[in-house]
Amino acid sequence: MSGKHINLTLKVWRQKGPQDKGAFAEYQAKNVSEDASFLEMLDAVNEELVAKGDEPIAFDHDCREGICGTCGFVIDGEAHGPMKSTTVCQLHMRNFNDGATLTIEPFRAKAFPMIKDLMVDRSALDRIISSGGYISANTGNAVDANAILVPKPDADEAMSSATCIGCGACVAACKNASAALFTSAKISHMALLPQGQVERKERAIRMVGAMDAEGFGACTTTGACEAACPKEIQLTNISRMNREFFVANVTKRPKHKDGGAG
Amino acid sequence: MSGFLGSTVGKKYLMGITGLIWAGFVLAHMAGNLLIFVSHDAYNAYGHALTSGNIIYVAETVLVLALIVHVFCAISLTKNNREAKEQRYAVAAGGKKKVSLASRTMAIQGSLILVFVILHLITFKYGTHYETTVNGVVMRDLARLMVEVFQSPGYIAWYVVALILLGFHLSHGVGSTFQSLGLMEGTYRDTWKKLSYTYAVVVALGFISQPVFIFLNGN
């Protein structure tokens, strides 16, 4: 690939581990192809660092196709960088000006403890999922796809909520480090479908409980999460989560003292 | 229910409901005050009618309790939110992912509004008690006090600033309430937002018009 090439100055957050204080270090990224992705640009910087015997910059990545949710850091204060609906692995260097200085930081949230450099531990999101982000289904033969009818608008809405890849950019972008967008996308996705009805109320109560217990902040409706989300998860999911949680709390039935399997 | 109110979502329900109670009050208060443009007598008679019955005590109690709950939740959530974000970014978002100033500064606006509300009560509700007679009834001459207070440019400046802050707080707050209460769904999302802005502008401009008019007019 030929195409244009640019030069950049990078201020990258370097931190050896959770105990290290961490600081910015400056690097020059020279002759970067505009067709390269942001991660490919960092790969090249890392190769130079390794060649010099320095420690490469640690960052998370996996699919590099914008579908797995593993990558993610902050460029000039914006989670996943300046482009909307884009993960850093799908962010191309043509979106940056020649000669620019970019400040690169890890996702910041108390619930995302530091691992190293640009890598943080996002397992708090996994624990929110395991608290209630599942449905009960009978085993046996797969049922016919259309056996359970779902209205098209509900199917569409559930599908768009389901596209969340769990990257945590919403938390990173939020001034309160709130995980409301993520949690609400998961709650919505299942609350909208017939298969999700069995655990619907339990799920809302448990997942909101898990979200609070992990130390994420509350939602102030700034919309920073929605702007940062690479999957365009809508802020309205949070409204739905609040309603699900409210209704679940006020209509919860007491547990039976006796009975059970009979 | 304690589980609900102890959660971040439950506290937002409380903030939203108490915020809406105050939002209803400030709209009514602003509209009532417009009577100052009709005549001093009309304004005083309106104030007298409001404070004559027992309803005033019910209304005041509701408002005070609502404000206490609102501020309590604001402090609790804001503290929690700050702790959840121990470290901020070295560079603030400045591009497409930047969010509105009003939404980022709710706590600061709210704190200043609280100061304003207290000072406002001291100045007016507990201020000098002038008397006047309207249609043979002796009543408090609040219009005279209002005109007196609004002769000072410094006071007017602070008043205008405080009301602009209130406008900011409401422009984000009212819309956000629909979100918090679980009513911000697809179709009406933009409608609620527009309603919120329009409401905030009407309230802020309505209030600001009064001292400015009095100051320019001399009475």
Ligand code: HEM
């Ligand atoms: C007096 C001191 C006040 C303080 C300290 C205060 C503080 C706050 C804070 C921090 C929030 C944002 C909470 C969050 O989203 O995390 C908020 C929201 C709000 N405030 Fe206030 N506020 C005050 C007065 C008022 C008044 C007088 C009104 C109405 C006239 C009002 C109406 C609202 C509304 C409607 C919301 C939105 C609630 C929501 O998002 O659900 N506030 N306030």
Ligand code: SF4
């Ligand atoms: S809601 Fe968006 S930003 Fe948040 S985890 Fe899911 S995909 Fe990432």
Ligand code: FES
């Ligand atoms: S590496 Fe999989 S989404 Fe970026």
